Amino acid sequence: MRRRRASLGVMREPRPAPERIKGRGAGSNREGRFELTSLEHVDDGWFREDGEAPPQPRTEVSEETARSVISRNRSPDIPFEQSVNPYRGCEHGCVYCFARPTHSYLGLSPGLDFETRIRAKTNAVERLRAELAAPGYRCSPITLGINTDGWQPTERRLRLTRGLLQLLHDTRHPVSIVTKSALIERDLDLLAPMAAQNLVQVALSITTLDNRTAASLEPRATAPHARLRTVRRLGEAGVPVSVIVAPVIPAVTDHELEAILEQARQAGAHSAGYVLLRLPHEVAPLFREWLDLHHPERAAHVMSLVRQMRGGRDYDATFGRRMRGEGAFADLLEQxxxxxRRRLGFGRLPELDCGRFVPPRPPSPQGELFQGDRSLP
Structure with a gap:
């Protein structure tokens, strides 16, 4: 191991050269933009047999105690004001995920660390209950599954998203959901009655219909055909469903735009949208690594198209342009x-009802004195 710069930064695992790693989206543990120390592997030949593959990175889930869980949004091009994320990091491993740079704030890599070192906010339900019960709270739809997918694999065991959804169900609080996981079908017992009161809508994100492409782009997310099945099952249960073609990657997945929309409509999706590939901060070099590993023959062409739609840069974060891009190729995608959308008859989802909300009762020591006392009238 060789240290390139000495500092007091947070120590992480050394970064080997980028490589294909089965079941992982990132090909390296690239440093975050706040790191002061950079490490790299140097193979000295010890403890490795000739031809032996390096060990596969394992997922580690650690507990985090959150001080608050509702995040407020003021971005004019995002259609929600509030969101809740019970996890930091996401095991789905989508190499294009715009949330990867958030791991840099933890002293971790937006690369492999983002998909292997997951933080679980184990007090998320408790904190949300307290925030909903606050006297000044104003009800507006809460979105689950923005920075990381609330129904990622570790949710099967921890059930944090399930707890949040149960609380929103009990308080009749409207919620919108974005996911690419069939695990959401587990919660149909909550979603269906909420839908009957116009309290929930779900968006399934579909990037590609090709299993091989999905296996490298988003290796631990639900397979594309299973997501379409989830669209159908949600719709059959009365849950309003939309499909988001996201992200649209030029010269990789953009040719599938119409096919995804057609199959989503056949599965029962009510509305549809799309988002152009976004490469903020560390996502850009991670995506370029992915291209070099999986599509070296077209890597330069893909990035050339990306820059044509981003004012000559890898990314343009300007409101109004960051979701759609600009230029001839972006205009063609929108057209x-x-x-x-018009040909397939997509419409709009109904607005969620904020008038049914009943704030949760704050804990009352006095109330607990009488809990269970059946002798009282």
């Missing part, structure tokens, strides 16, 4: 989407 194709509009034509397909």
């Amino acid at each position: 194709r989407f509009r034509i397909a």
Whole structure:
């Protein structure tokens, strides 16, 4: 191991050269933009047999105690004001995930660390209950599954998202959901009655219909055909469903735009949207590594198209342009989407009802004195 710069930064695992790693999206543990120390592997030949593959990175889930869980949004091009994320990091491993740079704030890599070192906010339900019960709280829809997918694999065991959804169900609080996991079908017992009161809508994100492409882009997310099945099952249960073609990657997945919309409509999706590939901060070099590993023959062409839509840069974060891009290729994508949406008869999801909300009762020591006392009238 060789240290390139000495500092007091947080120590992490050394970064080997980028490589294909089965079941992982990132090909390296690239340093975050706040790191002061950078480490790299140097193979000295010890403890490795000739031809022996390096050990696969394992997922580690650690507990985090949150001081608050509701995040407020003021971005004019995002259609929600509040969101809740019970996890930091996401085992789905989508290499394009715009949330990867948030791991840099933890002193961890937006690369492999983001998908292998997960933080679980184990007090999320408790904190949400307290925030909903606050006297000044104003009800507006809460979105689950923005920075990380609330139904990622570790949710099967921890059930944090399930607890949050149960609380929102009990308080009749409206919620919108974004996911790419069939695990959401587990919660149909909550979603269906909420849908009957116009309290929930779900968006399934579908990037590609090709299993091989999905296996490298988003290796631990639900397979594309299973997501379409989830669209159908949610719709059959009365849950309003939309499909988001996201992200649209030029010269990799953009040719599938119409096919995804057609199959989503056949599965029962009520509305549709799309988002252009976004490469903020450390996502850009991670995505370039992915191209070099999986599509070296077209890597330069893909990035050339990306820059044409981003004002000559890897990314343009300007509101109004960051989701759609600019230029001839971006205009063509938007035109194709509009034509397909009109032809397939997509509509809009109904607005959620905020008038049913009943704040949770704050804990009362006095109330607990009488809990269970059946002798009282």
